[in-house]
Amino acid sequence: xxxxxxxxxxxxxxxxxxxxxxxxxxxxxxxxxxxxxxxxxxxxxxxxxxxxxxxxxxxxxxxxxxxxxxxxxxxxxxxxxxxxxxxxxxxxxxxxxxxxxxxxxxxxxxxxxxxxxxxxxxxxxxxxxxxxxxxxxxxxxxxxxxxxxxxxxxxxxxxxxxxxxxxxxxxxxxxxxxxxxxxxxxxxxxxxxxxxxxxxxxxxxxxxxxxxxxxxxxxxxxxxxxxxxxxx
Amino acid sequence: xxxxxxxxxxxxxxxxxxxxxxxxxxxxxxxxxxxxxxxxxxxxxxxxxxxxxxxxxxxxxxxxxxxxxxxxxxxxxxxxxxxxxxxxxxxxxxxxxxxxxxxxxxxxxxxxxxxxxxxxxxxxxxxxxxxxxxxxxxxxxxxxxxxxxxxxxxxxxxxxxxxxxxxxxxxxxxxxxxxxxxxxxxxxxxxxxxxxxxxxxxxxxxxxxxxxxxxxxxxxxxxxxxxxxxxxxxxxxxxxxxxxxxxxxxxxxxxxxxxxxxxxxxxxxxxxxxxxxxxxxxxxxxxxxxxxxxxxxxxxxxxxxxxxxxxxxxxxxxxxxxxxxxxxxxxxxxxxxxxxxxxxxxxxxxxxxxxxxxxxxxxxxxxxxxxxxxxxxxxxxxxxxxxxxxxxxxxxxxxxxxxxxxxxxxx
Numbered sequence: 001x002x003x004x005x006x007x008x009x010x011x012x013x014x015x016x017x018x019x020x021x022x023x024x025x026x027x028x029x030x031x032x033x034x035x036x037x038x039x040x041x042x043x044x045x046x047x048x049x050x051x052x053x054x055x056x057x058x059x060x061x062x063x064x065x066x067x068x069x070x071x072x073x074x075x076x077x078x079x080x081x082x083x084x085x086x087x088x089x090x091x092x093x094x095x096x097x098x099x100x101x102x103x104x105x106x107x108x109x110x111x112x113x114x115x116x117x118x119x120x121x122x123x124x125x126x127x128x129x130x131x132x133x134x135x136x137x138x139x140x141x142x143x144x145x146x147x148x149x150x151x152x153x154x155x156x157x158x159x160x161x162x163x164x165x166x167x168x169x170x171x172x173x174x175x176x177x178x179x180x181x182x183x184x185x186x187x188x189x190x191x192x193x194x195x196x197x198x199x200x201x202x203x204x205x206x207x208x209x210x211x212x213x214x215x216x217x218x219x220x221x222x223x224x225x226x227x228x229x230x231x232x
Numbered sequence: 233x234x235x236x237x238x239x240x241x242x243x244x245x246x247x248x249x250x251x252x253x254x255x256x257x258x259x260x261x262x263x264x265x266x267x268x269x270x271x272x273x274x275x276x277x278x279x280x281x282x283x284x285x286x287x288x289x290x291x292x293x294x295x296x297x298x299x300x301x302x303x304x305x306x307x308x309x310x311x312x313x314x315x316x317x318x319x320x321x322x323x324x325x326x327x328x329x330x331x332x333x334x335x336x337x338x339x340x341x342x343x344x345x346x347x348x349x350x351x352x353x354x355x356x357x358x359x360x361x362x363x364x365x366x367x368x369x370x371x372x373x374x375x376x377x378x379x380x381x382x383x384x385x386x387x388x389x390x391x392x393x394x395x396x397x398x399x400x401x402x403x404x405x406x407x408x409x410x411x412x413x414x415x416x417x418x419x420x421x422x423x424x425x426x427x428x429x430x431x432x433x434x435x436x437x438x439x440x441x442x443x444x445x446x447x448x449x450x451x452x453x454x455x456x457x458x459x460x461x462x463x464x465x466x467x468x469x470x471x472x473x474x475x476x477x478x479x480x481x482x483x484x485x486x487x488x489x490x491x492x493x494x495x496x497x498x499x500x501x502x503x504x505x506x507x508x509x510x511x512x513x514x515x516x517x518x519x520x521x522x523x524x525x526x527x528x529x530x531x532x533x534x535x536x537x538x539x540x541x542x543x544x545x546x547x548x549x550x551x552x553x554x555x556x557x558x559x560x561x562x563x564x565x566x567x568x569x570x571x572x573x574x575x576x577x578x579x580x581x582x583x584x585x586x587x588x589x590x591x592x593x594x595x596x597x598x599x600x601x602x603x604x605x606x607x608x609x610x611x612x613x614x615x616x617x618x619x620x621x622x623x624x625x626x627x628x629x630x631x632x633x634x635x636x637x638x639x640x641x642x643x
Contacts, residue, residue, distance in 0.1 A: 060548065060638035081553055088551020093639060095549070098542045103243030104236075116551030148243075164550070 007072040009172050009204035010034040010057055015066035017056060025064070026052055032222065036071075036171065039198065039205040041215045044224030050208045053224065054176050057206065058091055059083040071171055088116035092165025092203070094194075096177040099161030100149035107131060107145040110164045120168025127167075134163045138193050155186040162194050166201055173198055175207045179214070191217065233556060237563040244536070248568060251528040255572025258521035259615060260579035263608050265514050267584060270607065271599050273504065276302070279423045280496035282354030284476050287311070287319050287483055288465040290490035294506065297499040300331060300465040303341050303424040311463040315489045319466055322482075324475040327352040329467040332436050335395050340381045342395050342429045344436025350376070352469055355423045365389055366416030372435035375412035379420035380427045387414055393429060395439060437462060468493075522615055526622045529568050533561055533626035541637055544630060549639040558631040565623020566616065573612050577604070 012032040018025035027049045034040050044050050055061035056068050059075035060083075067074045071090055075083055092113070100109045110131045114121040124130050132142065138159040144152065152160065158178055165173050175194070179187040191214060198205045207218060215221045241248050279301050288296045289309035298304040310332075320328035329352060332344040350361050350368050366389045369376055375393055382388070393412040412431055420426055431439075470476060476495060483493040544557050552560075588599040 055638045058549070058639055081555075084548075084551055084553035084556075087549075091549075093549035095546070095639075099546060101236075101543055101546055103239045108239075112547075113550040 006036070008033050008069065009036045009038065009071065010206065011067075011069040011072075012056070013067050013069075015056065015063040015068060017052060017061065017063045027056070029053075029066075034172075034204050034206060036204055037202050039195065039219045040207065041218035041221045042206055042208045042224065043210065043212060043215060043221055044208075045210060048224045050224060051176065054174055054206075054208060057172075058093060058174060059087050084116070088113055089119040090171050092167075092170045092173040094158070094161045094165045094173070094175040094178040097154060097157070097181040099164075100152070100157055102148065102150040104149060105146050106135070106140060106149055106152065106160055109149050109160060110135060110167060113164060113170075114168060117168065120170060123168050131163065131167055134167060134197070135160070137197070138163055154181050155190065158182060158190055159193065162190070162197065166197050166203070169201045169203065171203055173203045173205045175205065177209055178207075179209065179211065187214075233560060234563060234567075237560055237567055240560070241564055241567060247532055251525060251532055252568055252572045252575060254528055255522070255525035255569060255615075255619075256575035256579055258518055258525050259573050259576025259612065260583060261518035261521060262515070262611055262615075263577060263580040264583055265511070265518060266607055266611065267580070267605070268599065269511055270605065273500075275422070276500055276503070277497075278356040280500070281356055281358050282352075282469060283467045283496055284470040284473060285468040285480060285483070286465055286494040286496060287315075287468060287491055288494070290492045293492060293494040293499045294503050296465060296492060296494050297496060297503065299333070300467065301424070301496065303333075303343075303428060306334060307464050311466065311491070312489055313462065315486065315491060316463050316466060318486055318488070319468060319483060319491075322479065324470050324472065324479055325468055326471045327469040329353060330433060330463045331465050331467065332433060332462060333464045335436075335439075337393050337395050337429055338385060340378075340384075340427055340429055342375075342393075342431060342436075344431050344433045346433060349430065353425075353467070355421050355425065359421070361421065361425065362419045364417045364419040366414070369415050369430070369432050369435070372432055372438050373411075373413055374415035374431070374435070376416040376418060376430040377414055378418050378426035378428050381429055382414075382417045387417075389414055389417065395429075433462070522618070525572060526569070526615075526618055529565055529619065530622045530625055533565055533623065534629060537561075537626055537629045537633060540630070541633060544634045545637055545639045548634060548637075554631055554634055557634045558627040561630045562620065562623045562627040565626065566620050569616055569619025569623075572619075573615055577608075577612065 010032065011034070012029050014031075015027065015029045016025045017027045042050065042053070052061065056063055056075075057070070059068070059070070059078070062068075062076050067076060069075075070086070073086065075086075078086060100106075101112065104112065107128070111127060114124070114127055121127060132145065135145065136142070140156060140160055140163070144156070149157065149160065158181070161178070162175075165175075178194070179190055182190055195205075195217060205218075207214075209215075280297075283301075286296055286300050288300065288307040289311055291308035295305060296307055299307050316328075316330055319325065320330075327348055329349045330346055331349075333341060335342040347368055353361055355361075363376075364379060364382075366376075377387060377393075385391075387393075391414045393414065395412065412429075412435065418425060468479075470479065480493040480495060483491050547557055547560070548554075584599060591599050
């Protein structure tokens with residue numbers, strides 16, 4: 001980051017968001033600032049608006065007021081199709097579970113974002129080979145690649161999802177409770193691998209979880225309750 | 233996106249196969265009906281090329297046409313020699329083919345006619361009759377047979393034919409005293425001519441004279457074979473087609489005997505009006521089957537909208553837009569319809585291919601099984617369009633769902 005004002009990976013300022021019909025806004029956030037390459041643990045009890053925040057960060061939801069920027073570009077300044085393209089280019093997403101399209105094979109699932117992002121495809125000299133290598137590093141062997149995604153164990157599915165989120169080096173990876181469906185051993189192993197690979201690719205990681213025991217392994221912890229308090 | 237849709241359909245192939253099948257059956261029905269209908273008309277139209285009027289005893293024009301050209305049923309009554317003279321000596325008449333019918337040989341109709349028949353009769357687009365083997369009958373004991381009669385009964389030149397009274401396949405009375413000998417075999421025409429046995433008028437009469445008494449057993453015989461009414465119908469060719477309307481009226485006003493003169497083209501149209509009701513009913517039924525198939529697609533896809541919310545969220549997360557997500561569902565509907573149409577087309581072609589020989593043998597009806605007619609393309613396009621329209625319903629639902637779900641769903 002050699003410039004005077006480095007561009008943040010994700011930046012929220014004065015954001016207010018509420019579902020239609022609700023009297024008070026669900027989220028009111030004065031500021032979140034996530035640096036490029038930073039690994040942030042976003043903590044909050046269920047119902048605190050974590051998923052909504054992720055929706056805002058990934059440009060699926062737009063705030064009623066304020067601005068959400070990824071790599072300096074505000075979602076609200078883009079058209080719907082521009083947002084879709086931008087999301088494909090710069091964001092990797094891992095869900096709690098059911099990350100994979102059931103009728104596609106493991107390898108097809110991993111390569112799916114490249115169909116929507118020429119940018120990420122262009123970063124890979126040999127996409128399929130690099131996908132295989134990354135899968136291998138996360139413990140998905142070559143023998144599993146052709147299998148339908150539905151046949152994998154939950155742990156394997158989550159690791160496959162991580163590979164998909166990382167392939168082609170998107171600048172921001174958003175993980176929404178990715179470990180909550182895993183047992184303790186699997187959880188630790190998954191987190192280990194995820195942090196290592198995110199570190200390798202240089203992406204910023206926004207990791208949402210209610211499991212505070214994981215927080216110590218991140219650069220920074222952001223409390224969702226704190227954010228709401230700030231606004232009041 | 234298309235490969236995605238294909239894989240998605242393959243994943244749920246069990247239930248999808250059924251909807252495709254229902255579409256396919258309805259399409260096969262629609263196309264089959266259309267094919268048989270248009271070709272039946274072409275075939276029938278081809279049977280009467282060149283004949284301007286058909287004259288018979290007063291009766292229903294459709295019945296006269298069916299009896300004299302298609303060899304289905306008989307005219308109500310016969311014509312006297314005087315009536316035949318009246319018609320054939322008219323100065324506008326170029327040629328005149330008298331026909332007498334009522335007898336059969338092993339299911340094939342025996343027709344007494346004049347030699348002029350082989351010279352003047354036209355079918356299809358003005359094609360005349362030609363001989364595969366042999367020559368015209370040159371006496372009262374000779375017969376000319378159609379190609380199918382020869383093939384079906386294995387007759388060759390010189391084979392003997394015993395004629396039965398009436399048109400049934402198994403006959404009670406045979407004119408055993410008067411066998412005919414095959415003198416010629418006609419080349420195939422694809423018309424009822426192929427299934428007829430032609431003898432001379434004199435031979436036909438002689439057969440009945442030589443065999444007395446059966447009229448008492450068969451009441452039909454009285455009308456057909458009364459000596460003074462020896463002709464069942466006359467095919468008439470005119471010198472100028474302009475005279476046809478006038479002649480039709482003038483023959484109809486013949487005092488000595490009630491006559492009906494029929495214009496084959498007009499009467500065919502009348503016939504189509506009769507069969508049109510059945511055709512329309514069939515088209516409607518297959519149309520309803522198409523609708524049921526399309527509704528099946530819609531319910532199938534609509535039912536899956538909910539269970540596929542996560543899939544859509546995943547697609548959205550990896551960069552698919554709302555139009556693409558909706559397009560996936562629409563694409564699936566279109567693909568299902570297209571597969572149904574393709575399968576239905578194949579089914580109809582196979583069915584026609586199997587049916588063609590049967591129709592040819594039973595009804596002398598030539599059915600071209602191959603190729604796709606313009607009307608069929610139109611029908612298939614309409615069905616595909618309808619598939620897209622009904623697919624828009626689940627696609628829209630998916631769009632709305634995906635819009636509110638975004639990329640994260642809690643179930």
